[in-house]
Amino acid sequence: MSFSAEKEITKLWKNLHAAQDEIGKTYYRWREAALQLAGSDVKPLDVSLKTAEIMGMEIGKSLLPRLNWLKGEEVWLMNLAKNIAGNWINHGAIVDVENGENPFEVLIKWKRCPWPTFAKEYGVDMEEDVLCCDRILQTILKDVNEFFNTDYTIETLKAIPRGEGECLRRLSKNNK
Amino acid sequence: MAKLLFEWDYSSYPGAKTYPHLFKPIQLGQLTIPNRIKYAATEDNLNDHNGFVTDADVAYLRERAKGVVGGICTMQGVYMDEKRMGQGYVGQAAAWDDKYIPGLKRLADAIHEERAVAGCQLMHCGRVGAVEVEHCQGPSSVPQRLRIFRPVLEMSKADIKQCIKEHIEASERLLKAGFDVLEISGIVGYLLSNFVSSYTNRRTDEYGGDIRGRMRFVVELIQEVKKTCGDVPVGIRLCAEELLDDVKGNTHEESMITYEMAEEAGIDFMSVTAGWQESIVPVISRDVPMGSWIHLAKRAKEHIKIPVQMAYRLFTPDIPNKAIGDGELDFWEMCRPMIADPLMPKKVLEGREEDIRHCVACNVCLARLFRDAPMTCYINPVCAHESDPTFANPEKTQDQKIIMIIGGGPAGLECAYNAARRGHEVHVYEKGKELGGTILEASKAPYGDEELMTTINYQKAQCEKAGVVFHMETEVTEELIQDELPDSVILANGPVYSKGNGTGFDRDNVINVLDVLSGKAELGDKVVVWGNRKPGIGVALYLAKKGKKVTIVGKDKSAGFDVNPSFKWRYMIYLRQNGIMAYNDCDIESIEDNSVMVKTYDGYHFPVECDNVVVTEREANTNLKEIVQREGIELFVIGDALVPRNLSSAVHDGYRIGIRI
Incomplete structure (x- = not known):
């Protein structure tokens, strides 16, 4: 039986993209359902931020067994950043992680991300997309900081939904 | 006794001898039209967003x-309801109140000043309407196939009566404004067609059911509008073929019943159309051969006695002239041919066919309208700028220059004759034997691309008339520039082809797209085309038609990024039909003898077997730029040399520099 690497790989690749597409759409369908059931008194952003918090907690908890302090703080930090990036990569984003200018500082760059496109498709305000990502990241860090007794912060420097070409976030040790 | 608005004598014109049937009078109701030519109603999005006519539209x-030249010039369809559910285009003119009459009168007066017959269309856009409001109207709330349209609300009987009333009141206003001919639009998905079609009319009352029930609204409307209009002829546009078989639309027998019923209701002429916006069958794009739909006019004439008009790919005068002579058609309608060249029939009459800028049936005009943008034309830069004299009719230059244009493609030629007309001394240097640039090769692609050469032929004729000097088979070098020392240099020398970031791009099995399309290169059975824009699609289809197994690998997220959406969907179908796989958002990482390694945007790899790779990826051409700048000569870079794009960008670039240099 003949085997075509092209056919096998592209079939998997297309299935992956279809699944990633479904993830985004499913999120916004549930958002819409939640809003309809919640009624007009509830602000859509509040519902979305609550969802982001739940997502952040889940992701944060899943990271704890994967991070190892024994490898040193810098390796630990890079692993944390890569694990965060991995969540978005699974959804179809292209994300790079690199060291920042200062010690214990890492930059996470989202060069492409499907989430603003989904938001636009479902008529959701672009800023909501930025704020939700921020909330997910802050919630992840909250758990990680508590578990490892660290004080890391993450800040948004650029955002695709704001028309800035890429999302750029700085993950760094709080020196205050 | 029929009325004649303006006397026209065509007997001394060459076109009237070549195409005698086009320049014979005909009677529409009680009105005699001196010829068989009509500019058909076309939306242009040029009016203000509250429905008032603008200077640009006039x-x-x-x-x-x-x-x-004395025939009918029809303004766009007006919407007639204050709620704007019938409005299908943001810049559509309105006629729901007397306040619109002065603007409408300006249009009728402008047409009369050119001694033509002023037509206006009544157009409720039905299920493709409500561009400014949340819901549109229809006979039944059948969901939309195309996402750009609004959800449909089913009309009550009161809504139907109100709609007829609005048509009557709008007709009165149009008559007050001075229009000579009215036309009711019932095509492509607009309200009347929604009632007529079994696809969109699911009503069980007297306005639904069989074709006679579905036509009831149209018949009542015709009768009422006719009563209002008296001797003023009233026509209607109805589909002869809906091309909606896949969604259980009307049969063509049912469509002919609608024609007979419209005639019985008193209509004075019939404009024959085919297809809906929701049809999946191509009707008017370049891939449909000219004259393909004449049989529908012929069929209509077998069923009705009133004059039959038709547009739809009748782009050259010989086709309608023959059809009229053969008794298959009475009137030559045009939209896009006169968007591309507003004076097209006048040039036919005057025997100046070489001066016609032919429409290339790309449908960018429609794509723009559907996306709420003002009308534009792919190959006519002046379209929709007629009200701006500095752009449409630039003055002669006060500062005559010697201009060297490097490259005899569409950008260079467009620039050349426009600059020469303004008084400059223009020299075009072309390294090849023929003018046309990459269009010479691009026009070899299948599905109608040979029509692209009409633009080049037009430009060549204009250059010759404007006194442009051609230097053929002359490659411009640093020495030539230094010898000639022109006042201005225009780089229109086309793109350079990318060398690729991967390995193996210098192998013998890597071939340039131009060598493939010009027939210089021999290729194996399996071919990978690198680049998924129009040049890639064109050569892929060309090769597939020759029996090759073709795969496209391109960096853009979707194939045909540079093709307008109103044409792109056709290419997607043709790629599938020809078994062409397109890997988009991908690049070639390496090329071997019998395969390439493709890398996806998200980092995956897979091999594709092939004998040859055809390069279509292009980059800006910076050759000669530095030399010209070093000499201190005024420099302009246009067309693909600036940024590789398409024929339209080349023409528009060339025009803009030609009128300003």
């Missing part, structure tokens, strides 16, 4: 009125 229509 100038646009005046130019088309000149073109019909």
Whole structure:
């Protein structure tokens, strides 16, 4: 039986993209359902931020067994950043992680991300997309900081939904 | 006794001898039209967003009125309801209140000033309407196939009566404004067609059911509008073929019953159309051969006695002239041919066919309208700028220059004759034996691309008339520039082809797209085309038609990024039909003898077997730029040399520099 690497790989690749597409759409369908059931008194952003918090907690908890302090703080930090990036990569984003200018500082760059496109498709305000990502990241860090007794912060420097070409976030040790 | 608005004598014109049937009078109701030419109603999005007519629209229509040389010039369809559910285009003119009459009168007056017959269309856009509001109207709330349209609300009987009343009141206003001919639009998905079609009319009352029930609304409307209009002829546009078989639309027998019923209701002429916006069958794009739909007019004439009009790919005068002579058609309608060249029929009459800028049936005009943008034309830069004299009719230069244009493609030629007309001394240097640039090769692609050469032929004729000097088979070098020392240099020398970031791009099995399309290169059975824009699609289809197994690998997220959406969907179908796989958002990482390694945007790899790789990826051409700048000569870079794009960008670039240099 003949085997075509092209056919096998592209079939998997297309299935992956279809699944990633479904993830985004499913999120916004549930958002819409939640809003309809919640009624007009509830602000859509509040519902979305609550969802982001739940997502952040889940992701944060899943990271704890994967991070190892024994490898040193810098390796630990890079692993944390890569694990965060991995969540978005699974959804179809292209994300790079690199060291920042200062010690214990890492930059996470989202060069492409499907989430603003989904938001636009479902008529959701672009800023909501930025704020939700921020909330997910802050919630992840909250758990990680508590578990490892660290004080890391993450800040948004650029955002695709704001028309800035890429999302750029700085993950760094709080020196205050 | 039929009325004649303006006397026209065509007997001394060459076109009237070549195409005698086009320049014979005909009677529409009680009105005699001196010829068989009509600019058909076309939305242009040039009016203000509250429905008031603008200077831009008046100038646009005046130019088309000149073109019909005494025939009918029809303004766009007006919407007639204050709630704006019938409005299908943001810049559509309105006629739901007397306040619109002065603006409408300006249009009718402009047409009359050109001694043409002023037509206006009544157009409720039905299920493709409500561009400014949340819901549109229809006979039944059948969901939309295309996402750009609004959800449909089913009309009550009161809504139907109100709609008829609005048609009557709008007709009165149009008559007050001075229009000579009215036309009711019932095509492509607009309200009347929704009632007529078994696809969109699911009603169980007297306005639904069989074709006679579905036509009831149209018949009542015709009768009422006719009563209002008296001797003024009233026509209607109805589909002869809906091309909606896949969604259980009307049969063509049912469509002919609608024609007979419209005639019985008193309509004075019939405009024959085919297809809906929701049809999946191509109707008017370049891939449909000219004259393909004449059989529908012929069929209509077998069923009705009133004059039959038709547009739809009748782009050259010989086709309608023959059809009229053969008794298959009575009137030559045009939209896009007169968007591309408003004076097209006038040039036919005057025997100046070489001066016609032919439409290339790309449908960018429609794509723009559907996306709420003002009308534009792929190959006519002046379209929709008629009201701006500095752009449409630039003055002669006060500062005559010697201009060296490097490259005899569409950008260079467009620039050349426009600059020469303004008084400059223009020299075009072309390294090849023929003018046309990459269009010479691009026009070899299948599905109608040979029509792209009409643009080059037009430009060549204009250059010759404007006194442009050609230097053929002359490659411009640093020495030549230094010898000639022109006042200005225009780089229009086309793109350079990318060398690729991967390995193996220098292998012998890597071939340039131009060598493939010009027939210089021999290729194996399996071919990978690198680049998924129009050049890639064109050569892929060309090769597939020759029996090759073709795969496209391109960096853009979707194939045909540079093709307008109103044409792109056709290419997607043709790629599938020809078994061409397109890997988009991908690049070639390496090329071997019998395969390439493709890398996806998200980092995956897979091999594709092939004998040859055809390069279509292009980059800006910076050759000669530094030399010209070093000499201190004024420099302009246009067309693909600036940024590789398409024929339209080349023409528009060339025009803009030609009128300003």
